[in-house]
Amino acid sequence: MKLLSNLSWPETPFGADKRPFVKHVQLLAGFAMQWAEDAGGPIPVSAASVFLPVKRTQDTEVRSDLLHFGYRVAVLEDPDDAAEILRFTDRILVQARRHSAGIAWHAFGDDLHVTQTIATERLPGFTGVGEAWKDREERARGIAPVIDTAWDLGQYALPEEAAVAHGIQIGDEMGRFEGPGDVQTDYDLIVEGANPAGLLLEGLAFDILSRALVTALLGGRALQRLHWDAPFKMEKAIELEAWHALSAIGGDMPAPTQPTQ
Numbered sequence: 001m002k003l004l005s006n007l008s009w010p011e012t013p014f015g016a017d018k019r020p021f022v023k024h025v026q027l028l029a030g031f032a033m034q035w036a037e038d039a040g041g042p043i044p045v046s047a048a049s050v051f052l053p054v055k056r057t058q059d060t061e062v063r064s065d066l067l068h069f070g071y072r073v074a075v076l077e078d079p080d081d082a083a084e085i086l087r088f089t090d091r092i093l094v095q096a097r098r099h100s101a102g103i104a105w106h107a108f109g110d111d112l113h114v115t116q117t118i119a120t121e122r123l124p125g126f127t128g129v130g131e132a133w134k135d136r137e138e139r140a141r142g143i144a145p146v147i148d149t150a151w152d153l154g155q156y157a158l159p160e161e162a163a164v165a166h167g168i169q170i171g172d173e174m175g176r177f178e179g180p181g182d183v184q185t186d187y188d189l190i191v192e193g194a195n196p197a198g199l200l201l202e203g204l205a206f207d208i209l210s211r212a213l214v215t216a217l218l219g220g221r222a223l224q225r226l227h228w229d230a231p232f233k234m235e236k237a238i239e240l241e242a243w244h245a246l247s248a249i250g251g252d253m254p255a256p257t258q259p260t261q
Contacts (some may be wrong), residue, residue, distance in 0.1 A: 001087070002079040002201050004073040004209075004245040026101035027051045028225060029071075030216025031089065032159075032208050033111050034178070036187035042114050044085040045187050046204045048212035049092045050074045054101050054225040062217070062226055064233040069213065069241060075204045079191065086115060086123060093125025099211070100144045104219020106159040106211070107150040108133050147219040165216045165228025166221060170210070178207045206246050212233060
């Protein structure tokens with residue numbers, strides 16, 4: 001499993017003794033996952049978590065050229081990585097449920113259903129957030145609010161639809177997020193041993209990080225913690241924070257070739 005992050009502190013960023021933010025700042029967490037079909041059924045290809053600093057009682061303006069955020073990205077390199085991608089996401093959800101300013105996810109119910117279908121072990125983070133997701137109108141004390149960006153800012157089938165509707169520009173290079181067919185093709189090439197596989201992994205990482213960032217921003221808007229002047233240039237924000245990990249940002253990636261027989 002390929003892991004990418006700009007965080008130097010432990011796996012969970014929550015907790016005043018672990019994160020380099022002043023006391024009046026909280027972290028809002030945005031999540032995203034991508035799936036493909038394998039011979040045994042659905043398989044997680046990538047997952048990302050983005051952590052946006054927000055003030056406890058204020059609605060803060062953000063700009064794409066000044067935004068600072070933390071992220072953790074996991075991309076599958078082998079089908080055997082599937083269970084660890086679920087554990088990776090679950091560990092962060094466990095902490096975010098108790099310690100974040102909010103949890104944002106696009107169409108969480110869909111990802112939850114697939115996760116519960118294939119999981120071979122207990123995933124308390126998914127279970128707990130799933131319970132909160134069903135009753136999002138009720139804010140339980142000590143539990144982070146859950147925002148579903150497919151429903152709570154309007155009705156949007158795709159995250160890019162929600163982004164455009166709320167003034168977020170996906171980007172000139174990407175143009176759109178990778179659809180299920182694109183992700184399936186990438187997964188098939190990785191499993192077949194495409195060369196160079198690193199470019200496929202970087203593309204998947206860029207896509208899932210973009211989804212998580214958009215979702216986190218929209219979650220901040222829904223909670224009245226963040227606002228921006230349109231267009232918020234998502235690609236610029238990611239370039240500034242993830243350039244060291246995603247060498248393919250803003251550049252042309254040659255199509256990987258299948259291995260020779």
